[in-house]
Amino acid sequence: MNEKDIIDYVRTLTRACHSEVIDIGPGDDAAGVLLQDGGVAILSTDMLIEGVHFKPGAPPDKVGAKAIGRALSDLAAMASKPACSLAAVSLPSSSTDSYIKALYRGMQEEAERLGAPLAGGDTGSGTAELIITVTVVGTCGPRGTVRRSGARPGDSICVTGALGGALRGRHMTPEPRICEALELAENYDLHSMIDISDGLSTDLLHIAQESGVGVSINACAIPIHQDASAIAQHEGSGTEGAVLHALSDGEDYELLFTLPPMQAEKLASGGLSGVNVSIIGSIRKCRAKTITWPDATETTLKDTGWHHLKNK
């Protein structure tokens, strides 16, 4: 079973309606919890595994910073403002003191920079791999959180920045779009949002599935990162190859969101501070998921991104 199967299975196990878990159960980027005192906490937990998310031998300060950045990208996806982080770290026996210090320094510096200082954690040792689980806690803005499930037919589909080829190196230094998400949520009627961690195709299909809608995107409109172009050039796979990397590679940590077309136009003409916004398609009422290629052919949008437990 893959991660989606596990989430579906947990949903079947849940016996009661839990009033304290607000309407974001397992399956979104983060969970919302209504506290007894009326406050709402937004929570997400994210694992970084040696050999999966970073190469053995990667600089520990960079590994620590990546663990924090990745986790906070999930709060950005909900338009939640970060408050603090917790880190559970499982260390291989071979870890030296200087390695451990650099790892924690990388985590704490990044956590403070992004407004979510380490407030607690747990440590264990003796595992074969270094594994870091970061849990982040954020607050719910005045307009609430933005979920994956709110996309409406007619919405424009937008994405920040440029996509693809992150494995060339920038996957180790994710820059979660926290400020951008808060600016978007404050000034626009966001209907749905997700961060692109698994790849554009996979994450867009998450929105479609959770919202019960179809999507239609235009390959020419997808913003291609120069890393994706470089890989495609090296492969000799041309423009189509670069598009496939943008659709599939993941670890972009850009925001993918839907909103009314007029608001999308305003954003695409420079409405968001510091980052480009591209309109890549629209939400459809029918369940079809399609992509239109430069030669005007239309094909089904395949789920080509990263799948957790894909070999299960």
Next chain:
Amino acid sequence: MNEKDIIDYVRTLTRACHSEVIDIGPGDDAAGVLLQDGGVAILSTDMLIEGVHFKPGAPPDKVGAKAIGRALSDLAAMASKPACSLAAVSLPSSSTDSYIKALYRGMQEEAERLGAPLAGGDTGSGTAELIITVTVVGTCGPRGTVRRSGARPGDSICVTGALGGALRGRHMTPEPRICEALELAENYDLHSMIDISDGLSTDLLHIAQESGVGVSINACAIPIHQDASAIAQHEGSGTEGAVLHALSDGEDYELLFTLPPMQAEKLASGGLSGVNVSIIGSIRKCRAKTITWPDATETTLKDTGWHHLKNK
């Protein structure tokens, strides 16, 4: 460096005063976060590692339930009421679907039973060991949380239940003292509290260190679990052996707390629903940490419990 060294190091890295992290930084059982809307969330994260916290081959539903119970014991230690849980699970490649389902069933059933349903998580695979990181979220009661650092000279030192020998089997089925902690916090002036996970000696010394006080306990007053007696009998180590197991074994998940002596007397005479409370000693103004043995000799209380990363 051990876990305490890591916590001290993270404290030195923290550059600013973070108003959103209320006065429970790294080093207590859980962290408190003040949310923008005025709410307070109490958070703790806890790792369960195959080969460290459970034997390879242990039934997956029991492993899942233990991961949840252990984490919630940290909320009990703060007198926080559970609201929800998040689970990050790193699965070995060999995990079958039925194994994964039993693991999640164990987690969700225990989480719902204890009032903290799973609200989110993360999954990864391909690690050598099964590793589960559970983060629990609770609310802050009307009288606030109870910390490790509040013990005052003259306080009686109390413990619920009986201690020692949990590794005979009951360590796999922790019963966090959630209701008992809430009842205690509501009706008594608790000055400090911790749950006994690392062993009575280690956890009592945590209270002493964080509170800047000494302790004096009486070996004869320590409630010995029949598991500890059975092990001591098997070892031929007698009463002293049983006391040493109660001081050192850990994974008892009982509450260790301090409060004014008259209140402690009331509790010890049956004031708490469903569980015995024993007065085992008192808090001293001087920094000495001592234990008095049945033959009236007094020795220094040694830190003989479990130490995370003790081989570091």
